[in-house]
Amino acid sequence: MEKEKKEKKEKAETVPKNDGMWLLKSIFSKKSNTDGDADSNVKSSPDQNPPFPFLSAHANAVVSLCSKTLGISTNALQEQFDLELPDNLKQPDSHARNFLEFCSYKALGLAITQPNYLNDKEFRRLTFDMMIAWEVPGVASDQIDKVDDKKTVGPEAFARIAPACPVIADITTVHNLFDVLTSSSGPRLHFLVYDKYLRSLEKIIKFVQNAVGPQVISNLSLAEDEIIIDIDGTVPTQPVLQHIGMSAWPGRLTLTNHALYFESGVGLYDKAVRYDLAKEMKQVIKPELTGPLGARLFDKAVMYKSTSIAEPVYLEFPEFKGSSRRDYWLDICLEIHRAHKFTRKYNMKGNQLSEALARAILGIFRFRAVREAFRVSSSNYKTLLCFNLAESLPGGDMIMQTLSSRLTLISPTAGQQEILSSPNANRKHVLPAALMTLITLKIVPSKEGELNGEATYQGVDVCVGESNPLEAVVKQLKLDTGMAEAAQATVDQVKVEGIDTNLAVMKELLFPLIETYNRLQRLISWDDPFKSTMFVLFTSYLIYTDWIKYALPSIFVFLALVMLWRRYTWNKRQLGAFKIVAPPSKNAVEQLLTLQEAITQAESLIQSGNIILLKTRALLYAVAPQATVKLSIVLVLTGTVIAVLPLKYLMLLVFVESFTMNMPLRKETSERGLRRIREWWVRIPAAPVELVKPDDKKRK
Template sequence: MAMMNKTMNMLEGLVRQGSLHWVFGSRTSFDEEFEEMGQSPSGRRKWMSELSPAANVIVGRCSRLLDISMDELRQNFDMEASDSIKHPSRYARNFLEYCCFRALALSVQVIGHLSDKSFRRLTFDMMLAWEAPGAASQPILKIDAESTVGGEAFSRIAPAIPTIADVVTSTHLFDVLTDSTGGRLSFSVYEKYLAGLERAIKKMKTQSESSLLSSLRLPRGERILDVDGTVTTQPVLEHVGMSTWPGRLTLTDHALYFEPLRVVSYDKAKTYDLSDDLRQGVKPALTGPWGTRLFDKAVLYKSISLPEPVIMEFPELTGHSRRDYWLAIILEILFAHKFVRKFQIEGVEREEALSKAVLGILRVQAIHDMNFSMPVRWETLLMFNLTDQLPGGDLILETLASMSDSLEFDRANKPAAASGIYSISALAMLSNLGVGFGSGSLVDNGTRLLVGELVVGEMTALERAVSDSKNSFKKVELAQATVDGVKVEGIDTNLAVMKELLFPLMELGKYLLFLASWDEPLKSLAFCSVITYVICRGWIGYAIALLLLFIAIFMLLTRCCSQGRPVDEMKVIVPPPMNTMEQLLAVQNAISQVEELVQDGNIALLKMRALLLAVFPQATEKLALALVVMALFLAFVPTKFIILTTFLEMFTRYLPMRKASTERWMRRLREWWFIIPAAPVILERTNKEDKKRR
């Protein structure tokens, strides 16, 4: 108590002297609020000694927003929180989260809150205070106009507002926002992002209400997410077969619509459904004039409802960023509906899942409008896109589905919590923004100290699943970096590397062939005797197990002996460099060799077809007789003796006493194979004139 009183007296003296510049730098809103707290008659009662100055200011703001005193906030927290959350080492941050989440749950219910500058500043200051919540943070704390926020604080506070971020993609969103600022988020960039998000929301509302798009006739109450192709200098081209049409492309939360452009208007829209189970596929595609595949600027859509795939091209002078953006948002809607179908989500929970996808697309549009210099991987900012790529992404989706089930149960069985902390749903957020979905409504629900997909002082199941997935993804990235580092250019160089890697197996194969040739009878006899004894005793399984055990022991010993030391690099002798003409000839030779292998394979298959269809009756009769003998042998002879007979027959072929007969039988077998005719084949050329006339 004496230490606390001494601290309070010191802070009050600093307030009276206006000496807070050593804490806050130049005067900010923090300075004024902090001085107001100290000068208030009840300032000592408002001040919480466990919190840092910044945290005290934020708690004061939250108390005014909630119209409840700081003392009452603290009493409610102490009453509702578990002992682990109230542990002294975590008390300051958990209490700050409690106050922030309660204030945010109320603030986001106000229409137009994103445009409110005080709301933007409040959420950013919450992140600043979260980084230094305790009184022990006071000496190192400095908050001014240049203060920045770290990724952990952003990922904790921002997802509490579903419009701004979500748990799954918040880390990637932060990385994009801080790409040019050294991994720290400034308020100017944060405010610019929120302004872009507000514009994206207004744009979606305007497009959904626009008379220009009334011809689409959206019977399912769909919301228009984006439109492209309205500017003549940036058309969208639809390719079906050999025909190409410019037009306008519209994406809703259920489907793609393409309206072919006529002379002065648009033709009736073609619908490409993304919501039904039509085995749809969406992927990047190449396009070009007269069916050539030259430009990587298109999206291919296929489904069982279409006779052939449809390609949407997004022409641009350089790069393919326009296509990448559309590919990402189309896939997000497709994956969202797959998620709904897979887990049989219905009703309000279905609209909630689609709302998450819509909010993700709005965030992507906000980032897109900020015109970052570095290319952005849009799929990492979209929840369902990202879970499709992350290792363990299926577990994240399972957690999301189970959370939907639990929320439905809670709404049916639990009353709202007295504390005022509610689950902020994506659907409710869109409704507050004036772009609600469907006719369902989401009743606010109190479960523990929950807000959105976050719980005060704890990691939710979703956060744990995302954390595990990201840790696995880091390992994948490290492994992929090693893969990229060992990739080499040139066919000859790659063949040299492969030859070096396969060298031990090649040497082993050569040695086995050497033993089978009986050039050194003693070695061959010893090997043959050992293998024969193993087969006769029925020890084949034990021999394979012993081999696997030997490999495992070798790996463990290598790990123990080389722990902490870098792996020895494999040395490969690089072939002499080739000029362009030599490289083309090498490619041509490789293609010719592959073509010969394919031809030989086809001939073998056609000869087998001829044998099966009795094109050459004599050969068919001999093969049928051989198959009958083999069938009887397999049916009545024990497996052990079959293996032994096969091994001895193959390994003793080149014994001095058998060599002549082996060569004679091999020659007869080749002659028999050569006299078998190939089954006839008729090649039909497809007529493309029908496609050209479309």
């Protein structure tokens, strides 16, 4: 029985390696519909095998296309599905969709081994048809959503099919990519938009393939495994300016998977200066202001600083309006830097390191394709770059931990013999799909004995009927991000303008604390001797009996009980707006005067603090000998009392002394004692201060 099953499996897995794209083209040899409707593919390729009764008409057509792409019958595909997948993926409620995913992943695994598959219109249509069929796999759900009589795709279908082609989407950013592509068409993706994205992506790939020339190699001195990702500054009207100190030079900027290179000049370039992004040199990469002669005028530059250079370097990207050029270069430089930081943190070597960098490179390609095709840039949470997303997303470190656990399953020295074609095979190692994609696209050279793109393979991030751990983490963080964004929206709504208005809001919000402080002041002033006496006796009793240590915990428990009571009794009520009486409106000049007064008061407080510190320094260094002797005696006596008396008696002594200073019996004596202390403090000189001007070598 086992022998028969093995022979059956071997027969089902007979897949031609080199004829996949020829078969795909032969399927679509008929004239296709030119109105942009992706359904033209499935109508022009009737299957010779009978359709499966559990699949919808569209899903049957897609399965037929997959079988012809693979060069095997649909029955053979079903046999492979039955043999390779566990029984829990064959339940009636999910059987149709899982079978469709199996066939789609198999066909895409073969199709993407061809070097120019992005340029093939039939391939682009097939992937879109797979997404449409994913939404309506069974006969009970054979209703396709249409917009303007054109079939469209939803986010879940896109997220399940697109990552099977690593160059098209990454599992960590696939939902962000869908949001960008559908920003102008609502929650559904049109084929025309999807096709435009892939055509733009194909142009980016061609640019990178042709970026390396003899002059570039001689100027940059690239390492063997170094790949050029993007170049800017080659057009005279759009230069890149390098600022160091007060000097600036135009030139050409090149980003590789290891460093930034700047070549000064226009047309003819000098030897490149290298700014490393890979090694640990405490690099700082951030947006910065630049201008002529060191002036900070234009927010269009990226600052690079590391321990390998003496002073920061500013790379300016001039443009008439906005700073999209600068933002793009800032994002892609940070992506490469953070990818290397990730590999160092988890000590990755070999194919594991190459796969992490390949993910970053493919993410940059996608980001650039979207930017050039649709003129959009990434926001904080909608970035298309994996490592930047993990840095900016709340809880993004969980993405990096999950990704590292996935990459550790990649054999550091995997060879061709370890490549498997099954999308759900039980294997010890997973495959470096992003790296193999770069090899297939001839961006990374394939070395003898190492991975190459000549075999059918499946992406690391897709698995029939199962959710990738990365996908689960990203979905959870996306929910948390939605809550954070909603909370931030409420923060933006309650922000008010004007110093006096903000002070009024703060005063009202702190009213309970202010009122508590005022009542304590009245008790300390002994305006009502009875209340003050009772308060002193009650607090003294709590200190003496050690009950005072439960005061703070009791406050915390009381607050917790109040919040829980509000939670379960007011859960259906809306929190009313906090009403605040607005102060009289002030014009711009009055607000400036208010600000000046506040700054003057803050300066006065800082001056008072400095005087206290300087007089303390004078006492420590015995500038006033008599005062120093008296303070030393007081410190010795105080230290002795603290060492001898138990803590509760010490607390009781301090409390009674401070709280009874203004009682009628002690008020005159206390005022006299405080006056003597102030007079003693006034007679202490401040330690001298000398201001030295810095020697500004740059300006000289």
